[in-house]
Amino acid sequence: MGVPSGEIVARPMVARACGCLQEFQHYAVDKYRAQRLAKFQKTRCTVCVAKLVEEQRQAAAAIPKKGEAFQLLPTGTQVSMTRKPDGSWSGTLAGGGTSVEAVGDGPQGLSVTLARLWVTARGSRPAPRPAPKPG
Numbered sequence: 779m780g781v782p783s784g785e786i787v788a789r790p791m792v793a794r795a796c797g798c799l800q801e802f803q804h805y806a807v808d809k810y811r812a813q814r815l816a817k818f819q820k821t822r823c824t825v826c827v828a829k830l831v832e833e834q835r836q837a838a839a840a841i842p843k844k845g846e847a848f849q850l851l852p853t854g855t856q857v858s859m860t861r862k863p864d865g866s867w868s869g870t871l872a873g874g875g876t877s878v879e880a881v882g883d884g885p886q887g888l889s890v891t892l893a894r895l896w897v898t899a900r901g902s903r904p905a906p907r908p909a910p911k912p913g
């Protein structure tokens with residue numbers, strides 16, 4: 779893409795993919811203004827990109843590793859897995875009042891997926907809160 783040159787002749791406020799309004803600069807010489815504008819509208823602003831990257835990093839960090847996920851499952855957790863006609867597996871995991879479902883290529887990977895899903899569904903707080911006594 780050619781680099782725009784010349785004076786900035788207009789600075790309209792344009793909504794970006796994230797919904798933020800940002801100044802889009804119209805250069806005097808810009809063969810690719812339409813393309814630049816389309817790209818501008820299709821992408822997030824730098825602030826939102828940074829936010830998104832940080833959120834994804836935190837989300838990735840919050841997902842427990844294989845061994846950790848199994849450690850976090852409460853006593854009495856039950857897993858059931860079913861092999862389907864197409865060779866894939868579907869499974870459910872229920873423990874501590876939370877149940878999750880997933881599908882996978884094999885029982886091993888699926889059990890890990892289920893354990894991680896369960897932990898994520900519970901909100902990554904491993905310490906079980908003592909149940910409040912009724913009355």
Ligand SMILES: [Zn+2]
Binds near residue numbers: 794796822823824826
């Ligand atoms: Zn934004």
